[in-house]
Amino acid sequence: MDAINQVFALFRINYHNQYYAAFKDNELLNQARRLWLNSLAQFAPETILRGARKVIEESEYLPTLNRMIRACQGDPEKFGLLDAHAAYVEACRAPSPKSAHHWSHPAVYHAGCASDWYFLMTNPEKVAFPIFERHYLKLCERVMNGAELPAPNVQLLPETIETPLTKEENLKRMEALRKQLDL
The missing domain is CATH 1.10.8 (Helicase, Ruva Protein; domain 3)
Structure with missing residues (x-):
C-alpha cells in the first residue's frame, strides 16, 4: 500500500x-x-x-x-533473460542430464525444475507452458530485483570406481559382520 x-x-x-x-x-x-x-x-x-x-x-x-x-x-533482456516462450522452448529441448546443459540463464533451469521436467516433456504446450511461465516470471522478477540464482548443480563422476566384491569376499565380510553383531 x-x-x-x-x-x-x-x-x-x-x-x-x-x-x-x-x-x-x-x-x-x-x-x-x-x-x-x-x-x-x-x-x-x-x-x-x-x-x-x-x-x-x-x-x-x-x-x-x-x-x-x-x-x-x-526488460528481461537487460538481465540476460529470454522471453517466457523462448525459455520454455529451451527448457523442453534441453538434453538430459538437465544440470549439465549450458543454459542461457539459470532462471530457465530453475523454472524447469519447479515445473517438473517430466511434466514439461509429457504434456502439450497449451497445458505445460502456463505452468512454466508462472514459475519463470517469478524467477525473472527475483533476478530483476537483484537476486542471484545458483547455477545448476552438476553431479560429477566419482574419483574412483570400485569393483564389486567376489562371492567369497562377500561371504567373508558377512561372517565378520555377524561376529561383530553377535548374530
Whole structure:
C-alpha cells in the first residue's frame, strides 16, 4: 500500500495537471489506488517504485494501469533473460542430464525444475507452458530485483570406481559382520 501511495505521489508531482484532471475527487482517487493495488500485488514494492520511475522517465503522459504493469515487469533482456516462450522452448529441448546443459540463464533451469521436467516433456504446450511461465516470471522478477540464482548443480563422476566384491569376499565380510553383531 505504501508503494502505491508513493507512486501516486510521484505521479501527482510529475503529471500535475493531468493528475488532477484524472482524479477530480478523493473517491475516484481511492478507487484508482485500490485497483492499482490489486493489479500490482504480484510485484514487490521495490519493483513497483522502479516501474513508476521508468514510466516517468519515458512518458510525458499519466500512465495507464497496463503501461504500469509492463513497466513493473521490466526488460528481461537487460538481465540476460529470454522471453517466457523462448525459455520454455529451451527448457523442453534441453538434453538430459538437465544440470549439465549450458543454459542461457539459470532462471530457465530453475523454472524447469519447479515445473517438473517430466511434466514439461509429457504434456502439450497449451497445458505445460502456463505452468512454466508462472514459475519463470517469478524467477525473472527475483533476478530483476537483484537476486542471484545458483547455477545448476552438476553431479560429477566419482574419483574412483570400485569393483564389486567376489562371492567369497562377500561371504567373508558377512561372517565378520555377524561376529561383530553377535548374530
